Amino acid sequence: MKRSEYLSWEEYFMGVASLSAQRSKDPNTQVGACIVNDEKRIISIGYNGFPRGASDDTFPWEKEGGVVDTKYAYVVHAEANAILNARTTVSGSTVYVTLFPCHECTKLIIQSGIKEIVYASNKYKNTESHKAALKMLDAAGVKYRQMEFGEIIYVKNPK
Ligand SMILES: Nc1ccn([C@H]2C[C@H](O)[C@@H](COP(=O)(O)O)O2)c(=O)n1
Numbered sequence: 001m002k003r004s005e006y007l008s009w010e011e012y013f014m015g016v017a018s019l020s021a022q023r024s025k026d027p028n029t030q031v032g033a034c035i036v037n038d039e040k041r042i043i044s045i046g047y048n049g050f051p052r053g054a055s056d057d058t059f060p061w062e063k064e065g066g067v068v069d070t071k072y073a074y075v076v077h078a079e080a081n082a083i084l085n086a087r088t089t090v091s092g093s094t095v096y097v098t099l100f101p102c103h104e105c106t107k108l109i110i111q112s113g114i115k116e117i118v119y120a121s122n123k124y125k126n127t128e129s130h131k132a133a134l135k136m137l138d139a140a141g142v143k144y145r146q147m148e149f150g151e152i153i154y155v156k157n158p159k
């Protein structure tokens with residue numbers, strides 16, 4: 001008899017996103033993303049980090065200070081890295097991401113043709129960035145739903 005405690009596809013893809021997040025050097029928030037096509041194939045992964053050439057040891061991880069002295073000026077977000085890392089089209093795919101996309105990543109998600117977002121944490125809910133992201137996703141008809149490992153707890157823009 002086959003074992004019954006195996007991971008569901010959703011748990012597997014969010015698990016890969018979560019493992020990817022563990023590569024991040026951000027001391028405060030580690031984010032991972034996993035892009036999956038309609039054949040359930042993982043086509044790309046990414047996590048938040050500095051761009052090539054920007055050393056994790058010399059560029060700032062600070063949250064506060066002048067623009068050039070904080071991480072926000074330099075970090076490439078997990079979703080952006082996953083889209084950029086893809087070696088095939090991401091159009092029509094689903095992105096599993098450990099944190100709801102910010103408004104900038106939302107633009108990339110929409111423009112790259114990703115059709116669905118499955119996210120875990122929504123810790124920046126109620127921020128202006130989140131509101132803008134929701135506005136764009138709803139206008140574009142991109143679906144999004146929250147999942148807690150194994151359990152889908154919220155669905156928006158269903159088929
Ligand atoms: N959807 C997101 C949102 C944020 N990030 C990155 C950008 C930063 O490295 C970090 C957020 O830092 P915090 O302000 O919480 O200290 O997460 C991302 O990759 N994807």
Ligand SMILES: [Zn+2]
Pocket residue numbers: 077078079101102103104105106
């Ligand atoms: Zn972002």
